[in-house]
Amino acid sequence: MSITAQSRQPRRSPLLQDSGRTCREPATTVQRVQLRTELTRQRAILLANTHLSLLTDEEPEMHPDPIDQASTEFGQELAIQVRVRAFDKLRHIEQALRLMQTNDYGRCRQCHREIPFGRLSVKPDALFCVPCLTLIEQGAARN
Template sequence: MTETHAYNAEPYSFEPYQAGSDEEYMNPAQEAHFREILLAWKRSLMEEVERTVHHMQDEATNFPDPNDRATQESEFSLELRTRDRERKLIKKIDEALERLDNHEYGYCEACGVEIGIRRLEARPTATLCIDCKTLDEIREKQRG
């Protein structure tokens, strides 16, 4: 199954975790599953950063035409903004990996309940359960 995350258009594949009926939440097998997902996602982002650096080095040209130069600068600016968002995402991935190391991954930071396997597969860096995230978004909307 191919997943695409809102943060990155690069798809990566993983098999959805099939939990047994009496399986404990965030057992070592589940932790390993999410570590694999997070590391694959981070690797994909890091490769994209590397490609951008090489692309910008290879494509950097001093165009005599101001329109061509402006177009190139605009393209580079867009790429850099995208890489900046991905840099922030890599930080979130690293934080999720740290929570995994501390056996705190998969639990809501606000109320402590299980976030859930399917939600974590959809958003591996999630730190809030769906209820707390919904309340957070409502509060954010009210603040404007």
């Protein structure tokens, strides 16, 4: 009734440096835990960054020179775009973390197959497998 050391040994596979074989297979339980850790980490970073950017928000400057004014507006536009993208990413990560609780995580929303770990390790908040995403992007490009 002794638990052997072998069966208890955790499988150590660095998240981003997995062997090619396991990369094409669905994520194991251990890998899922790694992915959740990674998602939580990314969410913390994003939250910290968005809070930071809210704090450093400045009043819009007004310039008498139209070129200066344009560059200020361009900078503000860029800052907004960066923030929108950060919120988007945050939304995807929150969704992925929610899916983990219902066990739907790692399943393609299009073909319902398991997304290979290789893809999830690069993009833990992926909602589609690569073949489906390619089709979706091709469809979007045509429109």
